[in-house]
Amino acid sequence: MNQFFERRYVIAGIFITIIFILIARLYYMQIVDDKYLLYANNNVIRTITKFADRGPILDRNGKILVGNELVYDISVIPKQVKPFDTMAFCKLIGMDKAEFDKRFLKAKIQSPNREIIFDKQLSPQLYASLQERLSEFQGFFVDPHPVRAYPDSVAAQFLGYIGEVQPKDIAKSGGYYRLGDYIGATGVEKAYEHILRGQKGVTNMMVDSRGVAKGSYANGAYDTIPIPGARLKSSLDIDIQKLGEKLMQNKVGSIVAIEPSTGEILCFVSSPTYDPNLMVGRNRGNNADSLNKDPYKPFFIRPIGAHYPPGSSFKPLSALIALQEGVITPQTTYYCPGYYISGNRRIKCLEKHGLVSLSSAVAGSCNGYFSMVFEKLMNVSGYKNISPTFTDWRTNVNKFGLGSKLGLDMPNEKGGNLPTALVYDKIYHKCGWRSSTIISLAIGQGEVEATPLQLANIECTIANHGFYYTPHLIKSVGTKNMIRPEDTVKKYVGIDAKYFEPVIDGMQAVVENGTAIRSKIPGIVMCGKTGTAQNPHGEDHSVFVAFAPRDTPRIAIAVVVENSGEGAHWAAPIASFIVEKYLKGSISKRETGITPEYFMEANRLPEINNYSHKPKGKPSPADSVKNIKKNTDQPKVKSVFHKNKKDTVKFLAVNKGK
Amino acid sequence: MNNQRSFFFNVDWLTVLIYLALCTIGLLNIHSAVYDVKHPDIIDLDTNYGKQFIYIIVAIVTGIVILLLESRILSALAPAIYGITVLLLMLVLVVGRNVGGNQAWISLGGGFRLQPSEFAKFATCLLLARYLSGTNVKVTELKSFLITAAIIGFPMLLIMLQPDMGSTLVFCSLIFVLYREGLSPYFLIIVGLFIFLFVIAILYNPLYVIAALAAFAAIIMWLFKRNKKLLITLLAGLVLSVAFIFSVKFIYNNVLQPHQKVRIDIILGITKDLRGKGYNLNQSKIAIGSGKLWGKGYLHGTQTKYSFVPEQSTDFIFCTVGEEWGFAGSVVLLGLYLFLILRLIMIAERQRSPFSRIYGYGVASVIFFHVMINIGMTIGLVPVIGIPLPFISYGGSSLLSFTILLFILIKLDSNRMGMIYA
16 A cells, blocks of 8 residues: 555545535525525516506596596517618607607617617507508517596596606505506595506516516416506586586686585586696696696696685674574674774675664675674673683684585695684784674684685585585495495584574575575575685685575585686676586576676686786776676666675784784 | 456446436536427437537447556557647647637537547546656656656646636646645645635735734744744745735736636625626526525526526536525535545545556546536636536537546556556
């Protein structure tokens, strides 16, 4: 044997050691470390998202407000493109050659082997002509993809629009949304996003190192089929919605109509509006830009976002609370000398009403009567204890839904404004204010502000004799017509049913022979109240609230036309057309001669300067009056207009330094 | 040797069995690595696995032919084989085909080509065995050492000119043979130390490394201050190390080609270029790491089948093993290799003839070195050096040369009781 015989052990030892080092490393990589499997899957699995069809939204009668329409995306796999007639292709898809070359080069750089979006959202017409010749253009593919379509172009703000998700939505969704996905951005689309969006599906493909598809992963075991979004049946009536939008064109304001027996919103007009189809398709970006720049802010959802002093439309509510509190009875009378003295303030009345009762005070919108009632109410516990008394009153008003959100099933609802005693303590110091200080609240002026939705909801409550249902936009969900349980809960406002009749009598008189006489609907007993919302920036806002028919109310409505003065001039006629159309299906000829066409054509848009609240331009209320006079040959109407003065008093807080 | 029965008499069947097992594993994994639905059969000459099947047949036939030879002839022919190989290595530099930057192939026509560097391995082993087994030859003597170094160094130099760094380095493994034959253990220690210092010197500031080494040496010296011999050795080692560290920096900065530097940088984690230079290694690690314990199953590897891993049937064939057979399969394969190598050492040690023993150690060292570098490369332990995994990587030259390498030993072993003189 060789003298270095034992060295075999050294050599074998080295070999064994090194092999075991390799095994140890393999153990670490294959057993301990999980990242490699993850990387391998990331390499080979390409997840393709299959979008679900978004649920359609119907009107209350099943007509489609928004559905889906197919548009076509062209994609290209640059490597598969064979020489072809570029000019013909450009012509077919309506693109110029330079743009084509630019995009093709970009796609090539991005990846020659992968499908890359070349052009988006081709209309079905363009697609039809392209499809016939698609075989000539190898390497180009067309994929259909649904987008929102609005057959009647109505209810833009109600429906809202969808847009690409924002990073914060992605974060909130816990990974459901991916960059580039669409999500409801406003309106019902946003509020019911979870129902409308359905469930995305995924297909897992295997790709090789160049991105070429190699078949499905795990035979589709992890694939899911997209589930289309459920359909929503809205409470909207498309006919009166369309009429409302026409009546409100070239005006700033809102119409909200609610079915009192359910709380379902029948009409939801925010003016100026826009064609919702503008927010879809290839020009969406430009359209959205110009709409955003529009000084009249078409994206602003006025029925729930704008708030105004309710003006005289507040008077029925005032009366109801006073009746419930027992400070007046339906028989309480008051002699109106044409003004009311409160402290050292003199509040003008519309006219010298003479002796008025509750009903006739409502009918004639007597400021004096309601100032008297309010002062009585505020001083029941002595004029020094106004603070707790005021707080009680506030609580009662708040039960009608003023001063807080009603809880509409739509984002961005505002609660309006209903000041607390604390607010007055701050302005006038504690015990520094009296009933005369806040007397303007009696007639719906001053710090109280309500959204058109809240105004319409008050009418629901009056129509129902003391309760309302939370207003809602969606009647039922899905094909099984599921109804949200919270929509069927009666909300009582704490006024006994018996107190409503005298007030309603007054409201009926408003239309029969009061301020809104011009808007009387033949054959329908409508109960309403005109109002004029003070506007420190320009002409006052025209307000009208009503419900009809009196005995079995089917519709309650609030109309606000901004910068248009008297409620009787603009808001009331518009409301009457909506109510008639809803109840009768058509609009009959009016004795007064007013026609929907006149209101549709009238332009009441304020000057942009006034509207954007910059200079305090002096409005000329007389103009609107003159216009009406010119266009209506009704002596009866004239007599009403003659004594036309704002049934308002000055904003009291301004005068605190008297 | 005169009757038929004795041809396979004393053949070490266990080694042959391992050889066949490795060839089969190789064929299956090549099949999987380049699997193509259009050519599902394992024997299809249009595909690499079809060709590999032919190569295996040819290799087995060659193996049988070797077993039929006289053992004495192998020793006698060693200089001639060596000479022919060297000539081919020179020839390849002139007429060779350049593939991937290496001028390593001689075209044989019909799509086949010869890689002389593969054959240089067993040729060198043979000549080395013949020389060292001569009487009065001792590697510890300078003259013998120089001749030995020349036998190993000459083909190395020619291969380096191709330039094929991987095949060049394979010849370094023969140091184990020299060690077994009496070379001072310091050579092994120095080689180990140099590899260690090389890595350290590139990773860290040379000044710190030298300071650390000096401190370490000082502690040892203080502990063994009575042992004069050790002190001198340590001091010499320290001086040598310092010189080496400086030369490493110099070589790294001035001698190595950019792609070699990048490969070293990637292994040492200095650069991470996962899309460019580091792509291969990263994808290779992903393939192996994603295999987990049991692997993804035969033909179900995604990294290798969808060509994320480059060279998946040749140098990176182990990726397929790791991905489809998992840790279990990898351990089985490494176990087979370890078993084979230890078996070869055992075979070498049982030879009466020094020629056979030296040759046996040569075979074990070369195979071991290939396994270590190839697998180490795919899992990121050594820089990417293109050498095949013995018996498994796709390639006729490589399979044939390893078969010849191994079967010469089997033949010598079958005749182990006889004495072969140079």
